[in-house]
Amino acid sequence: MAEITFLGTGCMQPTKTRNHAGVLLNYKKENILFDCGEGIQRQMRIAGIKPAKITRLCITHWHGDHVFGIPGLLSSMGADRMSQEEEQVLHIYGPKGSKVYLTNMMKSFAAKDIIPYEVHEVSAGKAYEGEDFILEVQKLEHSVPCIGYRFREKDKLRIDVVKAKKLGLEGPVLGKLQQGKDVMVKGKKIKAKDVTYATVGKKISYVTDTIPCKGADLLAKDADLLICEGTHLDEIREKSEKSRHMTVRQAALIASENNVQKLVITHISQRYKMSSEIIEEARTYFDSSVVAEDFMKINV
DSSP: OEEEEEEEOBOSSOOSSOOSSEEEEEETTEEEEEOOOTTHHHHHHHHTOOGGGOOEEEOSOOOHHHHTTHHHHHHHHHHHHTTOSSOOOEEEEESTTHHHHHHHHHTTSOOOSOOOEEEEEOOSEEEEEOSSEEEEEEEEOSSSOEEEEEEEEOOEEEEOHHHHHHTTOOTHHHHHHHTTOOEEETTEEEOHHHHEEEEOOOEEEEEOSOOSOHHHHHHHTTOSEEEEEOOBOGGGHHHHHHTTOOBHHHHHHHHHHTTOSOEEEESBOTTOOOSHHHHHHHHHHOSSEEEOOTTOEEEO
16 A cells, blocks of 8 residues: 655645645655655654655656755755665656756755765656556656656455465465466465456556646556646636646546546645635546645555
8 A cells, every 4th residue: 555645735836834846655665755845854854754764756847846855855864874774875766957957956055964866867658667666757748848757556466365275275385376476285286377366556646747748648547546736727727828837627637538546636826725616626527536735645
């Protein structure tokens, strides 16, 4: 199970209730932070999340409201690392140009105790593959190079307990069968396919700072959870289009047209003081919609 914590749900300017962009995905030993706006460290402290726990940082683009929190985060992670025995390297993903941007950012202050990091510039396809999940990216359409992300849990084989019990299967052989390997038990071959069944892995997508585009659709396709910007209501769609952002209605239609199970609207303009009008527009086009709030948690 993955747990999502919304650390920042606002837009260009923070408000009393919405910080700059930041969403944390916890899955087993992985803590993946999507975007790192100004103030994210403080949000993490309030939420009880230690900076040193972050394993991957996924940057959508290099506008300030999505990256101004990076220097502080790397500093805190480095300081925390000093008290740990294990050597930790933070993997940072971002669009083309990320290496130069980050290098320049780190030269802008007297850096101290910065955690070791590796920057991976990605554009489309697979950014990372681990034992249990794949991190995918697609190009989005914003005023600067921008990408969206998709966390895809790998499908797993589960043991059919009833069938296994009838065959007297127990112990280490169950582990091998769950890996898809056939086994020999008391001189009889047991095929994995006969005592296992497949479970489809969860898909969680993060799409922000873009107009509707092919990349957004690819990321949203069949997602169990789509976290998507809805910067403005559709009544000022022209303003959104001019700044290359998406409206609440457009986000809801992407969810509706791509078989999404649940939509969370985020990256909300400071002009909206209440969430009620946002959720009303979203649910007009996609029933299973909610509005993100800072410190909200969702389990998938």
